[in-house]
Amino acid sequence: MNISERVNNMQASPIRRLIPYAEKAKKRGIKVLHLNIGQPDIKTPQIYFDYIKNYSHNIDSYSHSAGIVELREKFCEFYNYYDVNLSSDEIVITQGGSEAIIMSLSVIADPGDEVLVVEPFYANYKGFAGMVNVNLVPVSTTPEAGYKMPEIIDFENKITEKTRAILFSNPCNPTGAVYSKNEIERILKLAKKYNLWIICDEVYREFVFDNLEPFSILSFGDYSDRIIMIDSISKRYSACGARVGLLATKNKDFHREVIKIAQARLSPSTLPQIGTIGLLSLGREYINNIKKEYQYRRDIVYEELNKVDGLYFKKPKGAFYVSVLLPVDDSEKFVKWLLTDFNVNGYTTMVAPLSGFYVAKDSGKREVRVAYVLDDEKIKLASSILAKGLIEYDKLTKEEKLINV
Numbered sequence: 001m002n003i004s005e006r007v008n009n010m011q012a013s014p015i016r017r018l019i020p021y022a023e024k025a026k027k028r029g030i031k032v033l034h035l036n037i038g039q040p041d042i043k044t045p046q047i048y049f050d051y052i053k054n055y056s057h058n059i060d061s062y063s064h065s066a067g068i069v070e071l072r073e074k075f076c077e078f079y080n081y082y083d084v085n086l087s088s089d090e091i092v093i094t095q096g097g098s099e100a101i102i103m104s105l106s107v108i109a110d111p112g113d114e115v116l117v118v119e120p121f122y123a124n125y126k127g128f129a130g131m132v133n134v135n136l137v138p139v140s141t142t143p144e145a146g147y148k149m150p151e152i153i154d155f156e157n158k159i160t161e162k163t164r165a166i167l168f169s170n171p172c173n174p175t176g177a178v179y180s181k182n183e184i185e186r187i188l189k190l191a192k193k194y195n196l197w198i199i200c201d202e203v204y205r206e207f208v209f210d211n212l213e214p215f216s217i218l219s220f221g222d223y224s225d226r227i228i229m230i231d232s233i234s235k236r237y238s239a240c241g242a243r244v245g246l247l248a249t250k251n252k253d254f255h256r257e258v259i260k261i262a263q264a265r266l267s268p269s270t271l272p273q274i275g276t277i278g279l280l281s282l283g284r285e286y287i288n289n290i291k292k293e294y295q296y297r298r299d300i301v302y303e304e305l306n307k308v309d310g311l312y313f314k315k316p317k318g319a320f321y322v323s324v325l326l327p328v329d330d331s332e333k334f335v336k337w338l339l340t341d342f343n344v345n346g347y348t349t350m351v352a353p354l355s356g357f358y359v360a361k362d363s364g365k366r367e368v369r370v371a372y373v374l375d376d377e378k379i380k381l382a383s384s385i386l387a388k389g390l391i392e393y394d395k396l397t398k399e400e401k402l403i404n405v
């Protein structure tokens with residue numbers, strides 16, 4: 001029977017691809033410190049579970065296709081803090097930010113259309129684009145430049161008559177770069193000039209460090225008719241399993257069309273939405289504390305990685321990731337080797353090879369993403385394992401390094 005080209009062409013998640021090797025290591029009794037995935041170790045606030053426990057309906061029914069109205073209203077209050085005025089009918093609650101991006105691409109692009117994406121980018125964008133047969137066209141950033149936003153001319157050079165949108169995350173997964181209001185405004189002007197959509201993924205919005213102030217792209221009111229903002233509770237409230245995200249837009253045409261898709265899949269899960277109403281009552285104090293925790297970890301990871309010879313990276317300003325250039329030819333092989341052939345007193349670590357975060361196969365081959373989602377002691381231990389691992393790996397012959405991934 002046939003398997004579609006669509007899925008044949010999709011890559012397995014680069015973040016999860018090496019997990020079987022981690023599982024085998026664990027079976028051998030090795031403890032693996034996971035700095036490879038964006039699953040925070042911070043507890044989901046109790047109020048999330050309490051709201052679900054206290055839900056008194058005796059049928060777990062569908063919700064409104066755009067999500068429970070009370071939840072959407074709560075999100076509107078949440079965005080007021082960023083000088084963003086949304087009404088509940090400008091928000092669609094989705095199964096995580098992931099579904100919001102898939103829906104957005106489905107609405108704005110036809111098969112074969114192109115979306116410019118700031119590269120390296122959240123690896124699953126490739127999967128999302130693949131599902132709807134949209135081609136991602138990379139506009140690259142580099143480790144040497146601290147992954148700063150490309151120049152406008154770099155975007156312009158990639159625009160064709162098939163270009164429909166520009167997609168990026170701010171703060172950026174996987175680089176930890178944070179784009180300023182000026183940089184965002186330049187992109188918005190460009191989008192206006194070429195009549196493009198902007199899909200701005202703000203799932204890490206609040207995690208910005210060194211006194212940077214978080215903002216939302218929707219605060220640029222003049223451009224709001226071309227903005228689709230993506231959000232999620234996964235990271236902010238450490239509630240990845242809830243699968244609650246949203247898209248927000250002021251564009252009525254987009255909203256009318258995206259609702260068709262939202263209705264076709266009936267509704268997002270009801271109970272996690274109830275829990276999220278609880279989370280949104282937590283206020284800024286909760287968010288500020290979490291942000292402080294990540295800034296603390298960022299500082300530790302920065303300090304520890306600085307002790308490791310041969311690494312190249314700049315201090316990230318946001319999210320909970322840092323992308324690092326390693327002194328190896330192929331970071332995926334090195335990451336695999338850490339799992340199959342290396343340990344320090346029964347511990348090893350796992351980071352994410354960055355090649356899967358690029359469109360072109362050979363890009364990012366020497367980079368990895370480190371997610372600082374573990375506590376300080378574990379981060380220190382994992383960094384020292386990485387350092388020792390690099391020293392040992394360097395001693396291997398070329399042939400020994402050529403293990404297949």
Ligand SMILES: Cc1ncc(COP(=O)(O)O)c(C=O)c1O
Pocket residue numbers: 038095096097098099122169173201203231232233234240243244245
């Ligand atoms: C930049 C970015 N966008 C979207 C997502 C998807 O998040 P979720 O579907 O859990 O809301 C992630 C998850 O890691 C992410 O890093």
